[in-house]
Amino acid sequence: MSMTYTLIFSLVIFAVTVMIAVALLDMLLPTRLEKRIINLFSTTPVSPSVLEITKPLSNPVKQWLEPLIGATMNAEQWLTSPLRIRFSNAGLNRSDAVTYFFTAKLLLTFVLPMAVFLIAVSFIEDIPWGLILTAMALASIVGYMLPNGILDRMVSLRQHELFLAFPDALDLLRVCVEAGLGLDAAIQRVGKEIQLESHALAQEFLLLGLELRAGASRTNALKNLALRIGLEEIDGLVSMLIQSDRFGTSMAESLRVHSETLRNNRRLKAEELAAKLPVKILLPLIFCVFPSLLTVLMGPAVINIMQILIPRITTT
DSSP states (O other): OHHHHHHHHHHHHHHHHHHHHHHHHHHHSOOHHHHHHHHHHOSSOBOHHHHHHTTTSOHHHHHHHHHHHHTTOBTTTGGGOHHHHHHHHTTOOOTTHHHHHHHHHHHHHHHHHHHHHHHHHHHOOSOOHHHHHHHHHHHHHHHHHHHHHHHHHHHHHHHHHHHHHHHHHHHHHHHHHHTTOOHHHHHHHHHHHGGGTOHHHHHHHHHHHHHHHTTOOHHHHHHHHHHHHOOHHHHHHHHHHHHHHHHTOOHHHHHHHHHHHHHHHHHHHHHHHHHHHHHHTHHHIIIIIHHHHHHHHHHHHHHHHHHHHHHHHHHO
16 A cells, blocks of 8 residues: 555656646747747747757647757757767768757656656665655766767767778779779769678768769868768878879879778777787786686685694594
8 A cells, every 4th residue: 555655646746847847848938929039030040950850749849849959059050060970970860860869868867867766765665865866866867968878889889880891992992993983983883882891881982972973072072971980090081082182193092002001000909909908807807717716726725624624623
């Protein structure tokens, strides 16, 4: 019976909190007339990109999310915003990815503390309220930062995959250029062939080819490629290709030199990770391997000593 009362009390608290939040949002958010006046006379209206990414949502959710997203993005800053660049680095080029990102941050910030509260009240008895509030605050912080951590992990994995696959792609580009293909045609051909090794790199080459066919200059298309990938090595490659195209130097030789440079960098990073390995395994070796090893080696000797000495001590 006490469990039922606890759940009812928790649900009532949750309902009251939601109603208070709705009332506060209704008072703080502008009305349709105020939005119309802001859009007509304000110099920083809500970004069209924000309106685009909130299109799949229902009207009440749009009214809540558009001001929250629009507070940090506007029409001038969205195209060069660090958040958009991070999404491009992670390979998330869909317009609704930002909507799901902010929605996840908003929901996890409030859902995780409520889950901690329900678990603490329902299944743990005699727990101090100070500890519950501290756990709820920590859960709220974790819920707010969790999407950022997932996004950073996706960016790291994708950049590592691209870094490993780029030397082979440059070799294929060099072969295609030496065979007589232009750089644009070689990029499209290599994008199809490299898909067996790296889907992310094939996607980047596909976007690069689409930009070139849409009429973008080769310089801007290559700069956008470097911006989407976000690796220093690719920035150097793009600068080299732009200089080769501008000054008329050998494109095949430039690709060969840079592919060798990327392979050297890949080998150096592997050697660096191998050099860090002894330091990383030191603590597991001390606290996990050595105690078990000492137990196996010294255990029989200790048992024999106890079997021999204890009877003599007791008899004396």
